[in-house]
Amino acid sequence: MAKLITYGLGGYDQLKPNNNIVEEIDIPDEETNETN
Amino acid sequence: MSNTLTVTEVVNSVTVTPVNNTVNVSGVGTQGPSGATGATGATGATGATGSSGVVTVNAPITNAGTSSAANLSVSTGTTDAVGVLQLTDSVSSTSTTTAATPNSVKTAYDFANSQHALLDPISGSYYRTPTNNTILTGASTANRTYYTAIQFSKSVTLDRIAIATGSNFSGTASVRLGIFANTNGKPGALILDAGTVAPSALSTAYSITINQTLAAGVYWFANNTITAAGTNTYYGVGNNNNNNINLFGGALSTTPITSGIAGFQETYTATTAFANAGTVSANATMFLTFVRVA
Numbered sequence: 001m002a003k004l005i006t007y008g009l010g011g012y013d014q015l016k017p018n019n020n021i022v023e024e025i026d027i028p029d030e031e032t033n034e035t036n
Numbered sequence: 037m038s039n040t041l042t043v044t045e046v047v048n049s050v051t052v053t054p055v056n057n058t059v060n061v062s063g064v065g066t067q068g069p070s071g072a073t074g075a076t077g078a079t080g081a082t083g084a085t086g087s088s089g090v091v092t093v094n095a096p097i098t099n100a101g102t103s104s105a106a107n108l109s110v111s112t113g114t115t116d117a118v119g120v121l122q123l124t125d126s127v128s129s130t131s132t133t134t135a136a137t138p139n140s141v142k143t144a145y146d147f148a149n150s151q152h153a154l155l156d157p158i159s160g161s162y163y164r165t166p167t168n169n170t171i172l173t174g175a176s177t178a179n180r181t182y183y184t185a186i187q188f189s190k191s192v193t194l195d196r197i198a199i200a201t202g203s204n205f206s207g208t209a210s211v212r213l214g215i216f217a218n219t220n221g222k223p224g225a226l227i228l229d230a231g232t233v234a235p236s237a238l239s240t241a242y243s244i245t246i247n248q249t250l251a252a253g254v255y256w257f258a259n260n261t262i263t264a265a266g267t268n269t270y271y272g273v274g275n276n277n278n279n280n281i282n283l284f285g286g287a288l289s290t291t292p293i294t295s296g297i298a299g300f301q302e303t304y305t306a307t308t309a310f311a312n313a314g315t316v317s318a319n320a321t322m323f324l325t326f327v328r329v330a
Binding site: 002003004005006007008009010011012013019022027 | 196198210213230231232233234237238239240241242243244245246247
């Protein structure tokens with residue numbers, strides 16, 4: 001997993017700034033365990 | 037010529053006749069005001085003695101005396117009849133004729149509330165349906181709701197609901213996320229339509245802020261691809277479904293030897309909103325919906 005994107009209440013909303021995305025954070029590789 | 041003037045005396049006479057005018061008054065004048073109230077009269081004589089009273093009682097009150105000389109008491113209650121009960125402050129009593137005190141009820145409640153079959157949910161942690169199957173990424177079918185279940189050991193408030201794209205995701209999708217009640221082991225009434233996310237990057241979790249409190253129990257967490265991306269892959273389970281040990285205890289089938297399932301799916305167009313779950317079918321391949329405990 002590379003990134004966690006969080007929307008505000010109600011989810012995606014093109015009428016709100018940044019489509020209502022309130023946070024974008026990178027996730028360190030060691031916190032993911034995708035196997036295939 | 038001689039002129040002669042003769043003067044004749046004229047005597048004017050006035051006669052006055054007296055007139056007596058008479059006024060006659062008749063009729064009665066208005067009545068005068070009432071006089072003051074008179075003094076109170078003397079007290080009357082004592083009346084005759086009345087008859088004796090009669091007491092009538094109903095259960096659980098009993099009368100050991102007579103109807104005119106009562107001796108009342110309240111019967112002891114039993115499992116068959118209402119009545120007065122002795123309180124017992126105990127959580128080990130086996131009495132069937134006494135009542136528990138609020139303290140003993142609270143003691144029993146506190147003990148029961150501390151006995152969780154599952155670990156308590158941890159604040160700040162994401163949860164998904166429990167399975168030992170390999171987590172993989174695969175292509176989610178559009179207009180299909182994937183329901184996976186999570187059981188919470190006690191009341192919990194959730195502040196995020198999410199999905200995660202696979203490592204080969206490309207394009208842009210629209211995916212609706214929601215929470216459903218559990219009805220007879222399947223998804224039931226809609227609890228929360230959280231809205232949609234618009235995945236556009238690979239290996240990325242897309243999360244919606246929510247504020248949903250759920251009582252202890254099993255719930256179904258759902259995702260539905262409204263518009264599929266060019267490569268519409270998400271985290272899920274299902275490539276080795278014989279190992280799919282899950283919330284259902286393994287397989288869900290009318291035959292004993294079969295593939296385990298990971299959840300239920302339903303064909304549904306979620307363009308506008310989720311509705312209550314309709315006809316669902318069990319399936320081994322599920323795309324996971326994650327929730328975070330506040």
